[in-house]
Amino acid sequence: MRDQDRLPTSPGFWRSPLRGPWFTSVLGLVLLVGVTVLFVTGLVSYAAYNPGLSRVNDTTPDKGLLGFYLFAWPTGPVWLYRLTQGVHVTLGITLIPVLLAKLWSVVPRLFTLPPARSVAHALERISLLLLVGGGLFEFTTGVLNIQLAYVFPGSFYPLHFYGAWVFFSAFVAHAALKTPTALRTVRRRLRGEPEEVPEESGTPGPGTLVAPRPDRPTVSRRGALGLVGGGSLLLFLTTVGQSLGGPLRRTALLAPHGTADPNGGPNGFQINKTAAYAGITEADTHEDAWRLVVTGRTGTVRLSRAQLLELPLHSASLPIACVEGWSTADQWWRGVRLRDLAALVGHDGDPPDVLVESLQRHGAFRRAALRANQVADPRTLLALYVNGEELSPDHGHPARVIVPAAPGVLNTKWVARLTFGAL
Incomplete structure (x- = not known):
């Protein structure tokens, strides 16, 4: 050279x-x-x-x-x-x-x-x-x-x-x-x-x-x-x-969420953050302590999980997909339609946007807003069950939002409050 x-x-x-x-x-x-x-x-x-x-x-x-x-x-x-x-x-x-x-x-x-x-x-x-x-x-x-x-x-x-x-x-x-x-x-x-x-x-x-x-x-x-x-x-x-x-999920070696939860069972599918990471304790979600606060045009109602179960329950088969590229297969969710909860506080007919707030103490998206079209969709639920069983703590027990076609972070877990028409 x-x-x-x-x-x-x-x-x-x-x-x-x-x-x-x-x-x-x-x-x-x-x-x-x-x-x-x-x-x-x-x-x-x-x-x-x-x-x-x-x-x-x-x-x-x-x-x-x-x-x-x-x-x-x-x-x-x-x-x-x-x-x-x-x-x-x-x-x-x-x-x-x-x-x-x-x-x-x-x-x-x-x-x-x-x-x-x-x-x-x-x-x-x-x-x-x-x-x-x-x-x-x-x-x-x-x-x-x-x-x-x-x-x-x-x-x-x-x-x-x-x-x-x-x-x-x-x-x-x-x-x-x-x-x-x-x-x-x-x-x-x-x-x-x-x-x-x-x-x-x-x-x-x-x-x-x-x-x-x-x-x-x-x-x-x-x-x-x-x-x-x-x-x-x-x-x-x-x-x-x-x-x-x-079968290709087994080959997703470079993806942290490529495989199912090793615990298996009806709640054995991918999650992004655990209850422990979010700072959720058993005292927060115990049936005697937890209440869902719903606010809208006619005021505020507080509902226990038992009271939610007395409302009409509906089912939807929906996946969860997140920004990291991972997604679940369709899971069978069952709970109360968000539009029915809007009707409880005076929003009959076309429901408005809603602000969803979580119990979580750590991590992003403790609060998330959903558009009126998402609230109105009959498949948008405040889910209480998944695949025939109660939600596990890591999947949002006692209640979580599930929305068709929405990013995973908008499917808020450990829901504490719904405020309709506040945006």
Whole structure:
């Protein structure tokens, strides 16, 4: 190696024969589709929290114009959030090998000198730094959140939300500049035309990814793409079971909630936080002490669990799906319809929004707001039973809310108070 090739700023420093326009273009086109789907499903996931309804649901209160797209989240189909968030998380994990391979393939360009040859080139380099930094940040924070590793210097939600906008803005700018070149490069390969080889000087351009003096290859570029695809397939198979359920749930090795509760039984399905974590004690939920406080147009009523059981009970088969991407199979819930509880305090006909408050002392979403359409849905219950048995303490005994198609954190456990029409 010549002396000038000992620095990463020299084209001769990068010797891998795998790098080239075609290899980079294929990876870029895969990310073009995958990252776009990730961004859209991420925005949809945020809308599912109904952040425009109440401040207690708004995890990014200073979003301003970034919330322009928010809409009232529907209650059907019941698997809607399970699908959108499952796709978001599973696809994000699956794309990790593609992202890393793409970054590896273009790393010589990060060391190109001079750093900026013009104003336009400087803007392109800045967008590239935002793209690389934003991509690594989004994928890293997403993986940590899936693993329940709360190590962020702040809340995951605003960090991931704002980071997504920075990353995707840089991604769109980069895609606008590079997609035509990538498509042209792939078409050249399909037509059997040779790949462009750069000059020794490494003049910036689409061909500079090809090493001027490459080492002897140990694997072909197609083989390298196969390795990347195989890595993505392995991550897919060890993640997707947390969303699909069934036999694949046993393969969800990378998902903390991939398998059922080892205790089994009717309450033997996934949970996010236990009663102990939430600070719930037996004294809080004992039948002699616990009362549900329901407030509305005509005043307030206090109901014991025995009194709730005297009201008309209804059943619904609904899953639980959470932001970490995991979801349960459909569970058979039984309890009192929220719209019937609204009627007890003067909201006959079309019930209003409701603020739900929990007994929990620790953790986020001690309070959550539900929209009127969610309250009115006959499948929205204050559940007292699941799969034929009373709720266990970890599943929200003595009563919890269950809402079709809503994120898991809006299915409040250990419910203490319902306030209708207060939002």
